[in-house]
Amino acid sequence: MGFIAEGNTLVWEDAEQYAQYVKDHGIIQFLNIYNANKDRFADQFKWGDEVEYILISKDQDGKSFKLKLRAHEILDKLFQEEKMNPDNVDYLWRPEYGRFMIEGTPGKPYIGMGRQLLAVQTSLQGRRASVERYLKQDESIVTLASYPLLGVKQTFTEPSGQVRGVVAESQFLPDTVINPHFRFSTLTANIRKRRGGNVSINIPMFKDTNTPAYLDSTTYISSPSTSLSSTKPYNIYMDAMGFGMGCCCLQTTFQLSNIEEARTVYDHMAVFAPIMLSLTASSSIFKGYLSDIDARWTVISQSVDDRTPEELGQRELKHNKFVINKSRYDSIDSFLSRSSSFRSEYNDLDLVYDKDIYNKLIEGGVDDLLAKHYAHLFIRDPLVIYSDKITIDDTKHSDHFENIQSTNWQTVRFKPPSPGVDIGWRVEFRPMEVQLTDFQNAAFIVFSALMVKAVSDLKLNFYVPISKVDENMKTAHNRDSCRVDKFYFRKNIHNNSPNGSIESEYELMTINEIFNGKSDFTGLISIVKRYVQSLNFDFETNQTISKYIDFVSKRASGEIKSISTWTREFVRNHPDYNHDSIVTEKIQTDYLARCLDITNNIIHDPEIQGNFN
Ligand code: ADP
Ligand code: MG
């Protein structure tokens, strides 16, 4: 979440009045940052991860788990430690959307590669231990991408709460699931008000042998925009931001040496995003049903979709300026690099952008691609405005820029420096789903870091047309996509002087082929392995990294199951399961107990862990 300002937030009717002001000044702020930093060079490779945790507690009778709504209390204690020792804490803790969530990052970014790579897993272990000091006896934290019974029968939280609160007006989630900080409830309410009704999240239900049609028909349809797809058979309907933002992500951020390197890394990691979403897929149960998707992304995307009917193209544009093709939480719409491997034809989506803002950026000295990128992000309105932070010094602050930037939740984020601190151009890699164990999370964090460095140092070329990246993003959600589906991928990732047709550059490959190779394609694993060799790490570092790379390789080959697949099989093999897609309280209890045992090293499950730990 980054910095969360304290203060009074404006309700939508008031915020709307200031939307243009915030955007105008956001662009001025960006131009100030851009012009002060465009020539920065030789910044160190600094990087870090963000891991999200959920807090659960066991019922008094020991028979069921609940989402425990007091993560903010634990966060307060962790904040105290940070306040007492602001420059030297081991971990930084930040609030997340759910009152049952918490986010942890390393206290300082890692610098370079080398033995720093060993620090990742140690940091993750330390983070868990750090939170655990403040847990009550019946409480645990778990890195679970989606909580199975979120939104089921009003009995899934401790303490329980009333649904249909004034903020989310959800028929499934009480407002008490939302972090008590103003920002989160204001976001929730303002998205709902802006679009003119509750968000409407619809995902396909897994059709098992006994799944009746219209299973989710208990759903009460609350607004016209929800009515269509939510009444279809075999559909899971959810109506609140918490269903998406209550999911846990695994993110990594990288500072590159200069703006051009950052732009190039941004592009290639954008192509890599759906591949990693598929490989890390960890969510196959939503609102108590087995779903027919394996990944959380679309759920979050739909959960914060603030587009109005005009922006959705359902009504003539009168009040709004643009018909917009995607949610604010979605894959990126344009590549940014000016490297020789980039061909303008790769940007084959019809980019929606604000021409006035584009012109201001061009006048301010920004080039066409970057100007279009920001003019595209700025088609969105600011959702949370602090009344005491409207008139600010645009040379010293970037709040208005960050307001729009940080509520464009895309697969990758291009992060400019911040005013007043010595920080470079960064790229945030955002698609991955959180894994159960510190080993698994460390493996994906380190692998993404190696990939970024390999892309940059070996000049790998992942480009495919961006429309194909979008198709890959859809594919990545499919049940077991990691083992059964094919993704558009470049045939030759070493070729940087492209010639010939764009269509001849790529083909469909399985995740296994992309990672482990095939007759005419080397595969990323061996490329990364060779790259690691070239870095001449010490023995211990090499051994640890080899384990991470082997784990990723085995996940890609299917030898190690994704957490989604494993979860689905756990449910389907549970004696209480009726093959009707319903995940009961008892199934969840046994599932969470198993997850905790694996996380806490009490049992080892080779199906998802192989022989690694
Ligand atoms: P957000 O929630 O906005 O994505 P966070 O502050 O939660 O951001 O996380 C920022 C991440 O970036 C952390 O992993 C942190 O270690 C990392 N980071 C911090 N400073 C730098 C830097 N100079 N370069 C690269 N990464 C950094
Ligand atoms: Mg977060």
Ligand code: MG
């Ligand atoms: Mg964060």
Ligand code: MG
């Ligand atoms: Mg965040």
Ligand code: MG
């Ligand atoms: Mg982040």
